[in-house]
Amino acid sequence: MKQIILILTCLMLSFASGAQQKIQQYAVKSGHVEYQLSGNTTGTKSIWWDNYGSLSRTETKSVSRSKMFGISTETKTHDITIMDGKQFWSANLIENTGQKGNLPYYQEMAQINENMTEAEKQKIGKDILEAFGGEIVGTENVLGNKCEIVKLMGAKCWIYKGIALKSDAEMLGIKTTETAVKFEKNISISKSKFTPPGSITYEDQNQYQQQMMGGMDSFDDEDSDDEDIDLIPVKYPYGKFEKEASEFEYNGYRKMMVMNNKGTYSAMFMKGMSETLAVAATSRKNGNPGQIGNLESFTHKGKKCMYGKMDDEDDTSLIVDIPNYDTYIILVSSAAQSKSEMLSILDQFNF
Incomplete structure (x- = not known):
């Protein structure tokens, strides 16, 4: 009954795992964006990607400050996250710790994505936005690129071809703004940019993911000669x-x-x-x-x-x-x- 399990799995997890899955996330093949962070969190963030986002590197250097009940706290961050096909690596360069694992159901979702027309992708994106109470409230240029301004759950994002060039959010008195200060499109990016930092000992998250996902990954190891299900x-x-x-x-x-x-x-x-x-x-x-x-x-x-x-x-x-x-x-x-x-x-x- 592998076919039925696959149908149900893709249905239930295609959005649950969306934070880590990047299957043609952008409508620009490759690029690099540098952001200036302001508000309660200050610092910089840089994103490099290739193959429409299936390969990506995100590096963040920031300081977050907050005050609750008269107590001030300060948290420093230097993180690097690499997405490479079916895998991810997340490194904390301050504590020299990290996690790695497989992106759940990447191949199944990639096949679904490939079979959809651009119109179908846009319709699903619109449905998701409306389902969460979001709306497109206008357009504005950021670094010379015409962006749609999307308002969702108290946050606003300026999006160009799937790429957020600016975002502004405030929740529970904590304000965060990310503004692109540099945007390069369709550039050549060295493969080394998508190599995880080698100085980190990575904790394998695959077993934990399988437990969280109900162990559904396990059927990929069975009937290995039947990978393509028609x-x-x-x-x-x-x-x-x-x-x-x-x-x-x-x-x-x-x-x-x-x-x-x-x-x-x-x-x-x-x-x-x-x-x-x-x-x-x-x-x-x-x-x-x-x-x-x-x-x-x-x-x-x-x-x-x-x-x-x-x-x-x-x-x-x-x-x-x-x-x-x-x-x-x-x-x-x-x-x-x-x-x-x-x-x-x-x-x-x-x-």
Whole structure:
């Protein structure tokens, strides 16, 4: 049932691991930006990247000052973070400590990214922005580059082709501003720039990541001769799936994205900052998800359903059989949901 696991994994983790995943993050192939930091944190930050951001180096030298209950604190930082394909290294040059590990599901997300048109990428970006209550409030030039001004959660960012050239945020009385003072586009960058500092002993985070992600990375080591999974396209009409996802309203959930990846459909919703709901449509020929875990089978409004938890997973799942389209609709909630609660969610759709 590796195919079904892959579908669910990509759905649930494509945004959870977004802070460390950079798959064509920028619309500029290579570049270098230097920032001046001001506010409660002062100093400099530099970013170098190649291959649209899949290779990157971020170096920050700063001093952060704060005052709480009459007590002033000062924290110095000198960090370097390297992203190189599927791996990352994070080094603290003040304490000579660091971490390294794999970027979870990089290859799967890279394949999804490659199969999307620019219009689809822009639509998903807009959906995510709107889901978090953000908006584009105008345009302004920074270093001669026309940027969209994005306002989100009390912060403002000036973005040029995916690159933030300025940001301004204030939270709990702490103000932070990053302003680009140098921007070089499409330049040649030495490969040595993406080599992690050699003076650091790096703590391997892979085992910890697997525990945090529910051990899902482990299936990559199994069936190694079956790395490329060809999923059979679903017969369910994508236009109908997209319409149902776009019109879904229930208990504070906000749509993050909806997409068609090689005939397998997926949609993501969020409630607050931590609760997620993933919905997928996949062909029944890709496998029976009921064989993954101990799921209860029953009938709801004339449709065969399965409810429960997948093997070794905390997420709650509800699978609906749509035989006239030879399709399974799979709902996965990160929160513990009763059967009646999951059915209430299902009833908001018209699958």
